[in-house]
Amino acid sequence: MRLDGVGRRYGVRGPWVLRDIRLDLPGQALLRVEGTNGSGKSTLLRLCAGIDRPTTGRITGRPRTAYVPERFPAAMPFTAVGYLTHLGRVHGLSGPAAARGAAEWLERFGAAGHAKTPLSDLSKGTSQKVAVAQALLAAPGLLVLDEAWTGLDAAAREVLDRAVAERVADGGTVVFVDHDPRRLAGAADARYRVVDGGLRAEAEGPAPDSGNATDPQLTVEAEGGPGRPAGPPGVPGAELPGRPRIAAGPDGTVRLTVAAAHSDALLRALLTARPPWHIRSVTSAAHSVGAPPAAHPEGFPPPADGLRSGPPGSAGSGHSEEVPLS
Amino acid sequence: MTALLRYQAALLAGSHRWLPPTICYLAFLAIGVQTGGPILDAYGWAAAPLLPLTVWLTRICLTNEPSAARHCAAAAAGPGRVHLAAVLTATLAAGLLALAGAAFVALLSDPHSSDHRVAVPVLPATLAGLLTALACVLLGTAVGALCNRPVLRGTASAVPAGLAAALLLLVLGASPANAAVSGLVTGSAHGTVTVPWLPLAATLLIAAAAVAAACALSARRG
Numbered sequence: 001m002r003l004d005g006v007g008r009r010y011g012v013r014g015p016w017v018l019r020d021i022r023l024d025l026p027g028q029a030l031l032r033v034e035g036t037n038g039s040g041k042s043t044l045l046r047l048c049a050g051i052d053r054p055t056t057g058r059i060t061g062r063p064r065t066a067y068v069p070e071r072f073p074a075a076m077p078f079t080a081v082g083y084l085t086h087l088g089r090v091h092g093l094s095g096p097a098a099a100r101g102a103a104e105w106l107e108r109f110g111a112a113g114h115a116k117t118p119l120s121d122l123s124k125g126t127s128q129k130v131a132v133a134q135a136l137l138a139a140p141g142l143l144v145l146d147e148a149w150t151g152l153d154a155a156a157r158e159v160l161d162r163a164v165a166e167r168v169a170d171g172g173t174v175v176f177v178d179h180d181p182r183r184l185a186g187a188a189d190a191r192y193r194v195v196d197g198g199l200r201a202e203a204e205g206p207a208p209d210s211g212n213a214t215d216p217q218l219t220v221e222a223e224g225g226p227g228r229p230a231g232p233p234g235v236p237g238a239e240l241p242g243r244p245r246i247a248a249g250p251d252g253t254v255r256l257t258v259a260a261a262h263s264d265a266l267l268r269a270l271l272t273a274r275p276p277w278h279i280r281s282v283t284s285a286a287h288s289v290g291a292p293p294a295a296h297p298e299g300f301p302p303p304a305d306g307l308r309s310g311p312p313g314s315a316g317s318g319h320s321e322e323v324p325l326s
Numbered sequence: 327m328t329a330l331l332r333y334q335a336a337l338l339a340g341s342h343r344w345l346p347p348t349i350c351y352l353a354f355l356a357i358g359v360q361t362g363g364p365i366l367d368a369y370g371w372a373a374a375p376l377l378p379l380t381v382w383l384t385r386i387c388l389t390n391e392p393s394a395a396r397h398c399a400a401a402a403a404g405p406g407r408v409h410l411a412a413v414l415t416a417t418l419a420a421g422l423l424a425l426a427g428a429a430f431v432a433l434l435s436d437p438h439s440s441d442h443r444v445a446v447p448v449l450p451a452t453l454a455g456l457l458t459a460l461a462c463v464l465l466g467t468a469v470g471a472l473c474n475r476p477v478l479r480g481t482a483s484a485v486p487a488g489l490a491a492a493l494l495l496l497v498l499g500a501s502p503a504n505a506a507v508s509g510l511v512t513g514s515a516h517g518t519v520t521v522p523w524l525p526l527a528a529t530l531l532i533a534a535a536a537v538a539a540a541c542a543l544s545a546r547r548g
Contacts, residue, residue, distance in 0.1 A: 049401040053545040067401030069394040076395060077340025083395075086336060089329035091402045134398055144401065 001025040001048075001142065001173065005057035007197075008043055017043045019197040020057070025142070028171045030164065030187055032178075034202070035194035041177045042070075042146055044194060048175055049144040063141025063173070066091065068148035072131035074119045080106060080130050081115040084137060091138030098137070105133035108163075109156050125151045132156075136163050143167050145176040149183060161261035169241035169265040187242050187259055216260040220244070221280040222270050223253045241265035249280075257285050330403055330411035331418075334387060338415055343386045347379045351423050355430050365435040365446055366514035369455025370507045372427035376420055376462040377469075377503050378492035384416040384470025385488060409476075409544035413537050417467045424459035431455060444517030454513075454521045458506040461522055464529040465495055465503045468536035476547040477540060502528040 003023040009016045017040040025031065025048070035041045046052040047059065049067040076083060081102045088098025106112050109129040114122060119130065128151040135143060143164070149157050161184060164174050176184070191202040242262025249255040258266050263282070270277040338344055358371040391399070391412070400408045437448045471477075473488035495501040499508075506522035513520045 046397070049397075051397045051400045051405055051545075053405075055546075065401045067398055069397055072394045072398075074392055074395050076337060076392065077342075078336070082336075086329070086333040087398065087402065090333060090399055092329075131394070131398065135401075138402070140402075 001059070001061040001063065003047070003054075003057070003059050006047060006054040006059060007056040008040075008047060008052065008054050016197050018047070018054075018194070018199075021199050023192070023199060025173050025175065026189075027141075027173055028168055029173050029189040030168050030184065031173070031175045032184070032188040032191045033175060033194065034177070034191060039194045040197060041194050044199070045144050045146045045175060045177060048142070064092070064138070065142040065144065066135035066138065066140035067144045068131050068135045068146065070147040070150055071124075072127045073124075074122075074127055074130070076119050078119050079116050080111065080119060080122065080126075083119055083130060084133055087134045088137050091140070093138055101137035102133065105137050106130075108159055109133060110159075125153055125156070128152055129156055132160055132163075136167075139167070139170065139172070141172050143172060143174045145174065145178075147177055147179065149178055149180070158261065162264050165241050165262040165265040166268075169269055184261065185259070187262060189243075217257055217285040218260050218263040219255050219257045219283050219285040220263065220266060220270070221249050221253050221255050221282075222277040223251075223280055224275075224277060241269050253280055260284075327407060327411065330399070330407060331415060333399070334391075334411045334415040335418070337390050338387055338419060341386075341390055343390065344383065344419055347382045347386070348423065351375060351379055351427065355427055359431055359434055361434045362436045363434075364440045364442070364514050365431065365437045365448070365451050366454070366510045366517075366519065367440060368431040368435040369428070369451065369458060370510035370514070372431050373424070373455065373459040373462045373510070374496055374503075374507050376424055376427070376459055377466040377496055378489065379423065380416065380420040380463045380466025381470040381473065381488045381492045383419050384413060384467060385474050385484065387412040387416040387419075388470075388474045405545040406541040409541045410537065413467060413471050413540070416470060417463060420463045420466060421460070424456065424463055428452060428456050428459060439517030440514045446514075446517050446519060450519045450521065454510060454519050457526050458510055458522050461506045461526045461529045462503045464526075464533040465501070466492065468529070468533040469495065471533075471536045471540040474540075476543045479547075502526075502532070 002025070003021050006018065006021040007016055008018045021044065033041050033044060043052065045067075047054055049065050050059070050062055051067060074083070078086065081099070084102030084105070085095070085098045088101050089095060091098075093101060103112070103115065106115050106129070109132065111126050111129045114126050117126075119127060122130065128148070132148055132152070135145075145164070149160060152160060164176070164184065165187065167174050193200045193202050240256070242258040242265060244256035244258035244262075244266060247255045247257070256266060267279065267282070270279065354375045355372060359368045388409075396408060432448065432452055436442065437446045437451065438444060439446060469488055469491045473491055474484050478484040478487055495503055496507075498504060502525035506525040509520035509522050509525070
């Protein structure tokens with residue numbers, strides 16, 4: 001998907017909220033949009049989601065899209081599961097599939113007990129869960145989250161983090177705004193800041209003030225099966241979910257350290273690779289984003305470098321020779 | 327589109343906001359359609375109020391969905407289609423009222439001319455009555471689409487404009503709704519049935535143009 005010279009203003013003579021935005025949204029990517037209040041972040045997200053049309057320029061190649069608003073005060077005559085089933089159908093699912101998806105996502109967000117509650121009786125947090133479930137249940141190609149985490153409890157925020165990781169791992173594009181700089185820190189493929197109606201690409205990786213993030217990290221120890229070249233794992237044609245830091249472990253294993261939110265998606269990618277990886281262990285790693293885990297401090301490539309450059313095995317500096325190529 | 331229509335119809339049905347226009351229409355029928363009255367007059371009486379009532383129903387359907395929910399649906403299906411589904415739901419609801427009105431008239435009226443001397447064939451009269459009602463519904467849809475979001479966004483402008491437009495279109499001789507209704511009423515004097523093909527074609531074109539314009543604008547102005 002591509003934004004080409006996109007500008008937006010409200011009213012014929014209104015001031016330009018956004019001007020001449022050029023942006024490529026690749027598949028399988030997580031993009032973070034930042035900006036001060038009123039800078040036009042939400043307008044940009046609405047344009048991406050196709051809710052608004054740009055005043056100038058054009059947007060091409062939008063996949064099937066879902067949008068989560070910041071507030072979902074839904075005074076509508078539906079139960080939670082009834083609303084989700086309707087929206088699932090609007091997203092193109094069949095009736096039974098939509099009902100199944102609705103029940104599953106409410107369950108995942110811990111709101112299964114509210115499935116039959118009228119939307120107007122739900123608390124703010126629970127209606128936000130419904131809004132998020134609405135977007136996730138049809139597995140959209142583009143997911144646009146406008147501060148979707150606001151109002152969710154800690155457990156639901158974590159579920160949403162994981163769901164975002166899953167969407168990206170499945171080849172989708174996720175665009176999000178959140179005021180918490182640690183939100184999905186280190187996992188975003190690109191960060192953009194809306195300044196004076198324009199879009200500025202920021203340095204990749206975690207936001208500057210998230211360096212001391214104490215997000216829990218997990219280390220997955222995996223082993224390539226016979227016939228599989230070991231080394232930084234080659235999941236075909238794709239980079240791994242959550243962009244794990246990769247290091248060689250003992251006995252020809254590979255250690256992948258990733259933010260806990262991405263561990264499920266990472267495991268799934270490893271287990272469904274052809275041939276699949278064998279998982280030896282999953283342990284919680286020393287936290288702190290940025291510093292390599294204590295277990296292998298020899299200066300392994302910074303996040304994602306090992307995956308982004310060159311063939312498997314070529315990227316490591318210290319230990320890559322020790323990884324046997326079977 | 328089916329999914330969107332189903333969603334909008336459930337929204338309208340569950341909100342119970344269809345009740346006031348329905349009660350108004352039934353009251354209007356109860357007052358105006360008398361047992362044994364001339365059938366063509368009664369069809370004219372049953373069709374005319376559908377124009378303002380359709381404007382009302384369109385406003386209900388276009389304001390029924392909270393904007394956050396509308397944005398969610400618009401991301402999934404496109405804002406134009408979401409808008410079209412809301413307008414069509416109102417048209418279909420008004421169509422149900424029209425059917426109820428026609429059934430009421432067919433059951434109670436006397437199939438004769440106004441002076442009760444010339445017999446009027448029931449089936450052609452019912453066809454003419456239904457098509458007149460449809461013309462009123464379509465013109466009401468056009469007014470409703472143009473006198474609501476996204477064209478007129480404030481309640482202070484939308485409601486008076488919609489009401490005034492509906493009443494003018496009923497009264498002015500140039501309006502196709504007026505032509506269809508007066509065709510029935512004047513035909514009733516001599517017992518001749520005038521099927522309003524021309525007014526119906528005109529309202530169909532007007533409604534299609536108005537709804538298409540509103541849907542195209544809905545993506546630009548939210």
